[in-house]
Each structure stands twice: as structure tokens, then as C-alpha cells.
Amino acid sequence: MISFNVPPTLGKELTYIEEAIRSHKICGDGEFTKKCSKWIEHKTGTAKALLTTSCTHATELAAILANIKPGDEVIMPSYTFVSTADAFVLRGAKAVFVDIRPDTMNIDETLIEDAITEKTKAIVPVHYAGVSCEMDTIMDIAARHSLYVIEDAAQGVMSSYKGQALGTIGDFGCYSFHETKNYSMGEGGALLIKDCSNIERAEIIREKGTNRSKFFRGEIDKYTWVDAGSSYLPSELNAAYLWAQLECSDIIYKDRMNSWNLYFEQLKDLENEGFIELPVIPKGCVHNAHMFYIKTKNLQERTDLIFYLKGKNIISVFHYIPLHSAPAGKRLGEFRGTDHYTTTESERILRLPLYYGVTPEVVEYVASEIYKFYKK
Numbered sequence: 227m228i229s230f231n232v233p234p235t236l237g238k239e240l241t242y243i244e245e246a247i248r249s250h251k252i253c254g255d256g257e258f259t260k261k262c263s264k265w266i267e268h269k270t271g272t273a274k275a276l277l278t279t280s281c282t283h284a285t286e287l288a289a290i291l292a293n294i295k296p297g298d299e300v301i302m303p304s305y306t307f308v309s310t311a312d313a314f315v316l317r318g319a320k321a322v323f324v325d326i327r328p329d330t331m332n333i334d335e336t337l338i339e340d341a342i343t344e345k346t347k348a349i350v351p352v353h354y355a356g357v358s359c360e361m362d363t364i365m366d367i368a369a370r371h372s373l374y375v376i377e378d379a380a381q382g383v384m385s386s387y388k389g390q391a392l393g394t395i396g397d398f399g400c401y402s403f404h405e406t407k408n409y410s411m412g413e414g415g416a417l418l419i420k421d422c423s424n425i426e427r428a429e430i431i432r433e434k435g436t437n438r439s440k441f442f443r444g445e446i447d448k449y450t451w452v453d454a455g456s457s458y459l460p461s462e463l464n465a466a467y468l469w470a471q472l473e474c475s476d477i478i479y480k481d482r483m484n485s486w487n488l489y490f491e492q493l494k495d496l497e498n499e500g501f502i503e504l505p506v507i508p509k510g511c512v513h514n515a516h517m518f519y520i521k522t523k524n525l526q527e528r529t530d531l532i533f534y535l536k537g538k539n540i541i542s543v544f545h546y547i548p549l550h551s552a553p554a555g556k557r558l559g560e561f562r563g564t565d566h567y568t569t570t571e572s573e574r575i576l577r578l579p580l581y582y583g584v585t586p587e588v589v590e591y592v593a594s595e596i597y598k599f600y601k602k
């Protein structure tokens with residue numbers, strides 16, 4: 227059976243985990259966490275990267291830093307993972323869903339302004355499949371209405387928009403290192419902070435409301451409880467696993483990109499003949515080959531294709547059920563404007579096997595079976 231995803235391993239993971247064990251430092255913020263955070267800062271140019279236990283937690287941390295309160299409204303697409311909304315509704319805010327663009331599946335930046343009220347506090351662009359939202363427009367709207375921008379860049383590590391790394395354009399950026407992501411630590415993530423004035427508070431919230439980070443750096447002689455906080459720092463064991471991948475990030479990037487390009491080449495004719503649609507990468511966006519999807523004509527055709535591919539030992543999967551149609555979304559959110567594309571486009575998406583190390587033979591086999599399905 228051809229898996230949809232295989233978590234990446236580059237070879238040094240066990241060695242580094244053993245190193246952490248031998249150094250008797252397996253809790254958070256040891257040498258491997260430092261290496262990973264520095265890597266993110268160096269690669270992206272962000273003022274500060276804090277490794278977290280997940281992207282969900284990075285977004286929660288961002289919501290606290292943005293002082294999101296009960297009654298606030300936060301604008302986001304409905305076509306996203308639950309965590310995008312969870313982080314804000316946990317603080318009592320309402321998730322305000324806006325329609326997506328059919329080309330990238332990202333929030334339609336031209337509809338955001340109509341969804342803003344006096345209660346709006348933040349915009350959360352989600353960079354679907356590692357392809358950037360239209361950030362110039364979004365940042366301009368946010369500046370004119372004094373709103374925070376919190377980028378859900380869970381899928382956007384090593385992607386950029388007009389030369390800027392995703393996650394560094396808004397006030398805060400949230401990365402995921404979940405096992406399904408390009409670079410992984412099992413469960414994990416990172417918060418990227420643009421404004422240096424937010425760093426100290428972020429460190430405190432991440433460390434149970436204490437100034438322990440300052441204490442470890444030798445800046446104070448004892449640490450104490452200074453604010454409300456939580457525990458968002460991952461174990462060194464997870465960071466050791468991640469370091470084995472980040473130090474080989476270019477190898478992973480190239481390998482995934484080759485597979486993505488091969489899918490695109492192999493399926494281009496089917497698109498030209500009008501059977502399917504392929505992903506669109508707008509000008510100025512550099513993506514990271516996080517995902518390769520096709521769009522079928524409709525839900526029925528997608529269901530038939532999933533079934534057909536399964537019969538050929540290929541696992542292909544659909545993606546998000548729009549949040550506004552989910553029980554919690556109905557209770558805790560509101561779709562503002564018209565759902566022109568969110569539901570219909572979400573029903574057409576089919577994701578194909580793509581992971582570090584997938585061979586050209588597998589990609590060609592999957593593409594050839596999709597051909598056979600349409601040409602039968």
C-alpha cells in the first residue's frame with residue numbers, strides 16, 4: 227500500500243536523542259531547543275523564535291499576547307484546521323469566517339474588510355499548502371484598522387511571500403512540526419515574534435508565567451511567578467529529533483520539490499484537457515511542496531477516485547470540513563458574507579501521497595492511475 231504520509235527521518239534522530247539523554251537534559255530549553263530556535267531565526271530573519279509543544283499552542287500563545295478577550299472577533303477562513311479557531315475561541319472570542327479564493331484555497335483578502343466590526347481584534351491568514359496569502363493587502367487592512375495579524379503558517383516552513391519568510395510578516399507567526407509536516411518532531415511547533423517588545427512576555431507565558439528564561443540566561447538570580455501562563459515548551463527529546471531534520475532542511479526541501487514538480491508535470495495534460503485542476507502558485511510566492519492536491523469536478527467524482535485509487539493500493543485523502551459547518555463552528559463562529567467557494571472547493575480537493583523520500587516511480591504510478599481513472 228502506498229501511504230499518504232511517512233514521517234521524515236534523516237538518520238541522526240536516534241543519535242541526537244541519545245545525546246540529550248546522556249547529557250541528562252531531557253526537559254525543555256536545552257541545547258537542541260536552542261539549535262532549532264536559532265535555525266528558525268537565521269532562516270527566517272524573525273526577531274525571536276520560541277519552540278512550542280505544537281502549532282496549536284503557538285497560536286494560543288499568540289492569542290494571549292494579542293490580549294484576545296471574550297466578545298472579541300477574529301477573522302479567519304472557514305477552510306482550515308480546527309486549531310486556527312480553537313486558539314481564539316478558548317479566550318472567549320468569536321471566530322468570524324470569510325470565504326476563500328478558489329485558486330489558492332486561502333482567505334479572500336478582498337472580503338476581509340467587509341467582515342470587520344468594532345469588535346474585530348485580529349486577522350488570521352492561513353497559508354494553505356505552504357502557499358502564501360495575499361499579505362500586502364492583509365497587512366494594509368490590518369494597519370488601517372489597528373488589528374493584529376497572526377499568521378497560521380503551520381504548513382509554511384521554508385515558504386516565502388515577496389522574499390519574506392511566511393510567519394515573519396504578521397505580528398506573530400505559528401509553525402507546526404507535527405509528524406505530517408515537512409520538518410517534524412512528532413508533535414511540536416514554534417512561535418515567531420516580529421516585535422522585540424513582545425519577547426519577554428512570550429517567554430514568561432510559555433514558562434508557566436515565570437521569568438525562568440531570564441534566570442537560565444543568568445539575567446536574574448532567582449525566578450518567580452510574574453504573570454498568568456502555561457507550559458508550552460517541548461522536551462529536548464522532541465527538539466533533538468527536529469534538529470536532525472532542520473540541519474538537513476535543504477535536502478528535505480529539494481526532495482519534496484522534485485516530487486511536487488513531477489506530479490505537476492505528469493498531471494498537466496489532464497488539466498489541459500479539462501478533467502482536473504492543479505495547484506496555483508501566485509507570482510511572488512515561493513512554496514515548500516508541503517502538499518500536492520488535485521481538484522476533481524465535484525464531491526461524487528472525488529469519492530469515486532479515492533475508491534479507485536484505494537483499489538490500486540494508493541491512499542489519497544481529502545482535507546478540512548469547513549469549520550462553519552461543524553457543530554462547534556456553528557456555536558462559536560459565524561460565516562460573514564457568502565460561501566461561494568469554501569464548501570464547493572473543499573469538496574473537490576484530493577491530496578496525493580507526498581513525503582520525504584517518495585520515489586519518482588511512486589509519483590509516476592499514482593499519476594498514471596489518475597490518468598486511467600479519467601480515460602477509462
Ligand SMILES: Cc1ncc(COP(=O)(O)O)c(C=O)c1O
Nearest residue numbers: 280281282307309380402404415
Ligand atoms: C493550518 C493548520 N493550522 C494549525 C495546525 C495545528 O498544528 P499542530 O498539530 O502542530 O498543533 C495544523 C495541523 O495540521 C494546520 O494544518
